[in-house]
Amino acid sequence: MASVDATRSEDGAGDDLGDDLPRAGCRVRVVARVRAVEASEEGEARARADGARVTLTRRRGAERASGGERSGTKVECVGFRGPCVGGRATQGEFYDAAGIDGMIEKTLEGRASCVFAYGQTGSGKTFTMLGKRGDGGYGDAQRRSVDAADVDDTGMVIDDDDGIIPRALSRVFRAVSRARADPDAESSSIVVRVSYYEIYKEKIIDLLAESSSANAHAKQLRVRWRKREGFYIPNLTLREARSASDALALVLEGAAKRHIRAHKLNAQSSRSHAILTVHVDRTVASSTSSGKMTFVDLAGSERVKASGCDADGTSETSLINKSLFALGKVISTLADAHRDGRPRSTAHVPYRDSKLTKLLMDSLGGGALTLLVACCSPLEAHIEETVRTLQYATRAMSIVNAPEVLNTRASVASMESSRSREEYERAIDELESENRALRGRLASNASSSRDGARHSRGRRHSNSVYHTSDVIRRVAKAEALLRSYADENARLERENDALRAERECLALERAHAARDANALRAVVSALECTFVHGE
Secondary structure (H helix, E strand, O other): OEEEEOOOOOOOOOOOOOOOOOOOOEEOEEEEEEOOOOOOOOOOEOEEEOOOEEEEEEEEEEEEEOOEEEEEEEEEEEEOOOOEEOOOOOHHHHHHHHOHHHHHHHHHOOOEEEEEEEOEOOOOHHHHHOEOHHHOOOOOOOOOOOOHHHEOOOOOEOOOOEOHHHHHHHHHHHHHHHHHHOOOOOOEEEEEEEEEEEEEOOEEEEOOOOOOOOOOOOOEEOOEEEOOOEEEOOOOOOEEEOOHHHHHHHHHHHHOOOOEEOOOOOOOEEOOEEEEEEEEEEEEOOEEEEEEEEEEEOOOEOOHHHHOOOHHHHHHHHHHHHHHHHHHHHHHHHHHHHHOOOOHHHOOOOHHHOHHHHHOOOOOOOOEEEEEEEEEOOEHHHHHHHHHHHHHHHHHOOOEEOOOOOOOEEOHHHHHHOOOHHHHHHHHHHHHHHHHHHHHHHHHHHHHHHHHHHHHHHHHHHHHHHHHHHHHHHHHHHHHHHHHHHHHHHHHHHHHHHHHHHHHHHHHHHHHHHHHHHHHHHHHHHHHHHHHHHO
């Protein structure tokens, strides 16, 4: 058996979430999770996690020995500077290993944080993020006994199968309740709001938009850029949640609208990238801070041939792979820039290649605390995808973000309290005296200017008409020219996007064809050896 280190982890600071964030930045943290083999699946588990290393065992082709035939094995070990969780771990154990509570604390302090699950289709991403509530919930008869600590102040029960999102919502509102009930703390107002949308076929759909028909939820939105905020989505629905139960109800409402499809690899395959953001706005007497925590459930990468999708499914798979390919390029570019010691500002990071990478710009190389959950399938048929997932995860660990406190500003009440009463009264007296003086000047000048205006109005009107018409004609000509330039630029951008997408699809298909050709070559070689020895 041969042992090969398939990926490499680099030393770096900022891996943990301490009380004080490093000034130099904070690395993207990675937790690898290898799911258990389901009863309906065939084959052995070829990927295992022991807490610090993921071990991959893959069979090789039959080899002829002196005493007959024997089958060898090849072992690939993938090491991480971070926790690895196996299939026997419960949802609660994985939540604790991922360190979500530390990210929630930073969110309540006014920082941005992000948790996103990455992996192939059927690797357990949605189960890790949401649990089984996304499957329609479960009744009281199926609910296992829970500890009193698993009930928040609103009475929401955390089940053993609940994923990161329900547990994080419970922790957020527990912290909010403690902050409101603390008698020593300064009086404050905390508002929690939720937004939820999906990226389906490169279209942004608001999952919390109120609609009257079943299909009207497909409210398409656009991505905009603002210097202060970066990429954002205007007109996105923000719903206030007063308790963890209210927030979870909004999450389940949006999850029920997600696009899913059944195929050979997954009976409930997510066909879109779902992005949930929890905004926490805290107003104290002296300042206001706005933190946010984003949960990203990415659609899984897959091969069209293996999934057996129809025409619509093939189109979905192509666009999913395209956006994940763009995400991989962003991760590789940021990792290479850090490895070469170059600042991110000098490297061209292709965030604009897809809407997914635009909206994850703050999480990858930006100002957010980021956790990547690398979900892996244990089956031998998916070993290549598992290795690829772990390689991307290892590259992501090289990315360094610069977490910063979001919008923190002094409140109006604080500024007003800093001024004395005498200053306000003196300013009011000065404004009133100035107002009286201006009224007197206007009254004295009104009568004298009225007569002179009658005589000069005709002459000014004739000159201004010619001048105004000439300006209007010049402006109209310039606007027409700008419109033609804009149309031509838009047409060229569309052509470039189409050519770029076609080139990326061809690259993927070429890689798949090369892999199939190598496999066919190996089969032909084995057959030739068999016939030669048979003769």
